[in-house]
């Protein structure tokens with residue numbers, strides 16, 4: 001896909017101490033961010049030391065490492081198995097089960113709430129909590145606790161396994177969870193989704209009218225690979241590659257003007273140029289993880305400097321000048337974003 005060359009628009013400049021300043025500030029979920037770069041939920045946002053390092057290198061906000069409903073349930077089951085093996089469970093089986101269940105959940109949840117409190121106390125950046133939920137039961141109540149702990153927003157990391165072959169209506173579950181959480185809390189709620197839906201555009205627009213304020217496109221998942229040397233299944237690359245941003249770019253460009261909420265780009269964003277492309281497509285912010293693992297948290301300052309330099313070189317002084325400038329509604333050839341098949345006219349390949 002070849003996008004039109006970027007032309008200079010508004011040449012307004014603002015001058016502080018005779019230096020030309022570039023204003024990278026962005027709005028996401030109603031929060032004012034000093035720039036559009038958010039640390040995506042990952043191990044880098046799972047402890048206070050790393051969160052502070054992200055802040056000192058210029059990150060605009062952090063999405064904390066997700067608390068996983070499945071992981072907690074798995075731990076509960078494991079403890080129950082261990083208890084059964086130790087013959088700890090006699091007649092008061094249900095009481096023991098309840099104890100294990102409550103104990104593990106409370107410990108994990110309290111650790112998470114403490115990380116929120118500590119991050120709010122020790123940094124000045126917005127802190128977004130992340131819940132990976134697969135049901136709409138007690139997690140809804142947990143959202144309230146997250147709000148009370150001081151989080152600025154909640155990101156719901158929603159993923160129902162697409163290999164499930166039952167007739168469950170997944171789309172309905174996503175909408176129900178989102179609606180229920182929005183009704184419970186006063187802070188903004190965003191939803192992070194995968195690209196694996198039959199009617200992705202409909203899911204995104206329907207989700208955007210549940211009252212959530214942002215959608216994060218798209219989560220990237222663990223992939224298995226096969227090792228020919230070991231003849232066994234091994235984990236594929238944990239980290240994204242820099243060309244993986246294209247599918248996200250397409251969907252942001254297609255839907256940023258058709259949704260009632262912010263769209264945030266994640267996956268494959270490794271350079272200032274890619275951040276600028278996502279903003280041009282209509283993203284209000286971006287979330288990054290792999291590039292920080294691969295190049296170190298210090299690389300953030302380079303990313304931000306490169307963004308400023310690009311904007312100055314191209315006579316843009318406010319990020320808002322770029323936002324959505326090349327979304328589907330604003331380009332000369334809107335069909336370019338929808339085209340899927342290679343054709344000579346678009347791909348230039350016979």
Ligand SMILES: Cc1cc2nc3c(=O)[nH]c(=O)nc-3n(C[C@H](O)[C@H](O)[C@H](O)COP(=O)(O)O)c2cc1C
Pocket residue numbers: 040041042043065066067130157192218219220238239240241266267268269287288289290291
């Ligand atoms: C090591 C690692 C851990 C991650 N953990 C989470 C998580 O707990 N919750 C979540 O929503 N996404 C998680 N992600 C996904 C990232 O938030 C991000 O959306 C994804 O990696 C795509 O961005 P990237 O290409 O910049 O890595 C994780 C990614 C990595 C690499």
